[in-house]
Amino acid sequence: MGSASSMLTQYDIEEVQEHCNHLFSQQEIVCLYERFCQLDRNAKGFISSDEFLSIPEFVMNPISQRLLKMVDGLNFKDFVAFLSAFSTKASAHQKIELIFRVYDSDHNGKVSFKDILEVLKDLSGSFMSDEQREEVLSQVLKEAGYSKDCYLTLDDFIKVLGQSGVKMDVEVPVD
Amino acid sequence: MNSKGTLKSSSSELDFDRPNIEDYLPSGVAIQQEPRGKLRLHDLLDISPTLSEAAGAIVDDSFTRCFKSNPPEPWNWNIYLFPLWCFGVFIRYLIIFPTRVLVLTIGWIIFLSSFIPVHLLLKGHDKLRRSIERSLVEMMCSFFVASWTGVVKYHGPRPSRRPKQVFVANHTSMIDFIILEQMTAFAVIMQKHPGWVGLLQSTILESVGCIWFNRSEAKDREIVARKLREHVQGADNNPLLIFPEGTCVNNHYTVMFKKGAFELGCTVCPVAIKYNKIFVDAFWNSRKQSFTTHLLQLMTSWAVVCDVWYLEPQNLKPGETAIEFAERVRDIISHRAGLKKVPWDGYLKYSRPSPKHRERKQQNFAESVLRRLEEK
Numbered sequence: 001m002g003s004a005s006s007m008l009t010q011y012d013i014e015e016v017q018e019h020c021n022h023l024f025s026q027q028e029i030v031c032l033y034e035r036f037c038q039l040d041r042n043a044k045g046f047i048s049s050d051e052f053l054s055i056p057e058f059v060m061n062p063i064s065q066r067l068l069k070m071v072d073g074l075n076f077k078d079f080v081a082f083l084s085a086f087s088t089k090a091s092a093h094q095k096i097e098l099i100f101r102v103y104d105s106d107h108n109g110k111v112s113f114k115d116i117l118e119v120l121k122d123l124s125g126s127f128m129s130d131e132q133r134e135e136v137l138s139q140v141l142k143e144a145g146y147s148k149d150c151y152l153t154l155d156d157f158i159k160v161l162g163q164s165g166v167k168m169d170v171e172v173p174v175d
Numbered sequence: 176m177n178s179k180g181t182l183k184s185s186s187s188e189l190d191f192d193r194p195n196i197e198d199y200l201p202s203g204v205a206i207q208q209e210p211r212g213k214l215r216l217h218d219l220l221d222i223s224p225t226l227s228e229a230a231g232a233i234v235d236d237s238f239t240r241c242f243k244s245n246p247p248e249p250w251n252w253n254i255y256l257f258p259l260w261c262f263g264v265f266i267r268y269l270i271i272f273p274t275r276v277l278v279l280t281i282g283w284i285i286f287l288s289s290f291i292p293v294h295l296l297l298k299g300h301d302k303l304r305r306s307i308e309r310s311l312v313e314m315m316c317s318f319f320v321a322s323w324t325g326v327v328k329y330h331g332p333r334p335s336r337r338p339k340q341v342f343v344a345n346h347t348s349m350i351d352f353i354i355l356e357q358m359t360a361f362a363v364i365m366q367k368h369p370g371w372v373g374l375l376q377s378t379i380l381e382s383v384g385c386i387w388f389n390r391s392e393a394k395d396r397e398i399v400a401r402k403l404r405e406h407v408q409g410a411d412n413n414p415l416l417i418f419p420e421g422t423c424v425n426n427h428y429t430v431m432f433k434k435g436a437f438e439l440g441c442t443v444c445p446v447a448i449k450y451n452k453i454f455v456d457a458f459w460n461s462r463k464q465s466f467t468t469h470l471l472q473l474m475t476s477w478a479v480v481c482d483v484w485y486l487e488p489q490n491l492k493p494g495e496t497a498i499e500f501a502e503r504v505r506d507i508i509s510h511r512a513g514l515k516k517v518p519w520d521g522y523l524k525y526s527r528p529s530p531k532h533r534e535r536k537q538q539n540f541a542e543s544v545l546r547r548l549e550e551k
Contacts, residue, residue, distance in 0.1 A: 035234060039233075057238065060528055061232065086226075095223065102222065124544065127538045140219055143215065144215065157220065168223040
């Protein structure tokens with residue numbers, strides 16, 4: 001009788017909502033919880049990388065390995081917090097912060113030339129050579145007023161990405 | 176989770192089996208507007224489309240949806256319905272279920288007590304033996320259907336036995352086979368199962384000409400392909416039944432059809448099967464339950480309601496490839512049974528997608544960057 005959703009009490013849902021800054025409605029959280037349980041096959045309380053990789057659409061994503069490091073082993077609260085940046089209610093700042101975190105793989109609060117190159121490598125694979133990537137990147141950095149050796153901070157990201165806004169909305173299917 | 180060993184994608188041979196996945200993928204994010212103009216830092220740093228795609232896949236994806244079993248809808252939610260529901264449980268488990276077990280046991284006794292002598296004694300009269308065995312298997316399947324009070328409506332002309340034709344059907348559970356088999360003794364191509372099902376496969380079903388293989392064995396594929404060709408040529412062989420999806424889907428979707436059945440040079444007769452989930456979900460989620468549990472679930476429900484349509488035979492059109500033909504037949508079946516089509520290969524349950532698809536995305540990205548770098 002009891003479906004997965006009934007295992008979340010009002011308190012649980014509110015706690016999760018608190019944790020994600022109320023970027024998801026209660027109904028969306030219930031749906032995310034169902035999805036979480038579905039992916040977490042043995043009900044361990046977290047989703048392993050193997051389970052993420054059972055989603056073909058995810059595996060096909062060029063930056064899936066990078067994202068995997070961010071989402072691997074998250075419990076439900078952190079899972080929702082991670083996804084909250086994709087909520088339609090999330091601000092541009094929150095979205096850019098997530099993008100920044102993807103680039104900043106060593107979590108030192110700044111993104112180096114090499115960090116950007118790494119992501120670029122994921123995105124272009126074998127279809128661009130290392131030289132091409134370096135050339136492209138140093139050229140656009142120079143044009144934007146940065147040099148090859150300087151580090152980009154979150155503020156720089158907001159300056160660069162903030163003007164035209166980022167479209168990064170994912171709808172939670174509520175059914 | 177399956178073992179790492181099977182994950183080494185057997186991509187090379189699978190690749191030919193599937194049409195271009197990108198053609199089907201949810202548009203919107205996947206198909207971005209061709210960005211124009213000079214490349215700026217902003218364009219390189221903005222990975223939001225790729226990120227959204229990944230998050231979208233985490234939140235919901237069409238592949239997992241295909242294999243999601245629907246939990247039974249509870250209806251015991253108020254004080255008036257609850258006693259009624261309890262009464263129903265009482266009847267289902269304590270009256271109907273034992274009766275059904277009895278029916279099934281009687282079925283087995285009749286079946287085995289005639290099948291074994293026929294099989295052993297009529298060695299010399301192949302034709303007679305085969306036709307008796309055929310009717311016995313059909314009868315046994317009727318007992319099975321009766322054991323879950325199968326309410327099956329068959330639409331369209333019954334299949335006839337003639338050479339050079341194959342029947343293809345969508346696949347929800349092993350009971351598809353039983354339901355079809357009770358009308359006509361089909362020879363079926365199936366995954367080799369462990370346990371008592373495997374025993375039945377190798378002893379009894381062998382006699383109606385069924386062919387077994389192991390999904391993960393590449394060698395088996397060739398052997399099966401050869402056996403298939405031989406089988407369809409024989410005039411007296413039972414009609415061949417193939418479930419080209421290669422795996423059980425929850426009867427809301429159809430996954431891609433394997434092209435094997437469509438390149439035999441035979442007439443393809445589509446069969447659409449649609450279950451009514453009013454009493455029980457007939458989807459066999461082989462990851463979650465064994466076939467025995469699945470059968471018990473069916474036997475303790477009120478009834479299994481389903482519709483079977485024998486659809487118009489199709490032939491390869493001039494200039495059509497096997498894959499296009501398979502897709503056309505999938506269209507016909509999905510349309511009739513009201514199923515949604517998804518671009519996935521059902522074998523992705525057992526292996527990872529080939530890197531080809533990711534490479535295509537990378538290629539698009541790289542080309543766009545390089546082109547825009549030229550633009551000044």
